[in-house]
Amino acid sequence: MTAPFILVSDCDLPGTVIEDTLRQAGLRAERAASGSAEDIADLGREAEGLVVQWAQITGEVMDRMPKLRIISRVGIGYDMVDVAAATARGIAVANTPSYCIEEVAAHTIAMIMTQARGIPAYDRAVRAGTWKAVEAHPLAVRPSATTVSVLGFGRIGSMVARGCRALGFRVLVADPYAAVESVREAGCEPVGIPDAVAQADILTLHVPLTDDTHHLIDAAVLATMKAGAVLVNTCRGPLIDEVALATSLRAGQLGAAALDVFEEEPLAADSPLRDLDQVLLTPHAAWYSPQALADLPVHAAENIIRFLAGETVPIVNPVFATAL
Structure with missing residues (x-):
């Protein structure tokens, strides 16, 4: 059985911690060439999970990812994801509310x-x-x-x-x-x-x-x-x-x-x-400490891992979350 594929749309944090964490859990993971809709769609057709930091994830982007089940935001805010569109398509949206x-x-x-x-x-x-x-x-x-x-x-x-x-x-x-x-x-x-x-x-x-x-x-x-x-x-x-x-x-x-x-x-x-x-x-730095920097990408990846395993994750579209 082929392992689920997870796409990382974009991330400006150093290293490949997100992909490494996903792969260590037995999932396939790749990063898009950029956060553009075209680059996300280029790799996203088979993706069951999407990790996003700043890329704009609209309903149109989701429609080009027909297998998508969960979007995990690298951060607390999630205004770059159209949560209503995700909910309408049966896609869970999670964030990382505790890292900082x-x-x-x-x-x-x-x-x-x-x-x-x-x-x-x-x-x-x-x-x-x-x-x-x-x-x-x-x-x-x-x-x-x-x-x-x-x-x-x-x-x-x-x-x-x-x-x-x-x-x-x-x-x-x-x-x-x-x-x-x-x-x-x-x-x-x-x-x-x-x-x-x-x-x-x-x-x-x-x-x-x-x-x-x-x-x-x-x-x-x-x-x-x-x-x-x-x-x-x-x-x-x-x-x-x-x-x-x-x-x-x-x-x-x-x-x-x-x-x-x-x-x-x-x-x-x-x-x-x-x-x-x-x-x-200050330059959007309130979140930062070395500990938070280490935790953030791991938390974002673990949302995907736990969700696919049927475990509880911090879902932000509550109507859909109640149906999980």
Whole structure:
């Protein structure tokens, strides 16, 4: 009996860990020449599994892979896969939600504290010869007098919320899918999204990117935030309308932002965000540690292995998952 064939559409991580892990489990595995639809289809006709990082997997791509049973995303987000199309075709979609929870939560809290204490501005001032503790921008805060609003109380959002609470911040949580009791047990206050946004001194995003959450933070929402508030995003870039964000920062409505993810990556050389001193930028690096780098490709491959063996994997199309 021929072993199932698994196609890797694309992956920018070093090495061939995905293919090696699949082959060690007795599966056949190859990588497409590129993440284009044509290159995926060229090898994909016999594929029962597909591992994808950044390639766009549409219904049309799936139709050219008639034996496909599961798509495994190398990462937590899965907006590059048309999950509705996969569900309609009986294809499971899995992600790797646990490989970097600690890293992203730590990066988020580091960004929150860096902006809350005005550290970038202090650093620039000292290097320029200024020695004035009272000129932080935005104003350095006392945690107990500061409200952090967390949108999304999943694995990462809940860790960020608990971490901020441990540091003394008042923490509001907006997540319609989270149990109110769980939020309160973490020492946080459950609220709706409008209240979370309006009351936030610091707003941090931890929600999936969907059609409903695209540009969740737009000009209208930014206008409801407190003057001088800080926006943090280590989740998905398109949650924020970056043009509206730059406009709000320039006008002095929003005080600062800390961003690890962007609408287009790498961040364009002419992005207005690059010219704003009150914006802290990192290169989609919140996920990274040597341990996470080692875990990620293995987790993505193991999703395929376990699924084909009839074991439980983190399926993101729940309607289909209930039928497995």
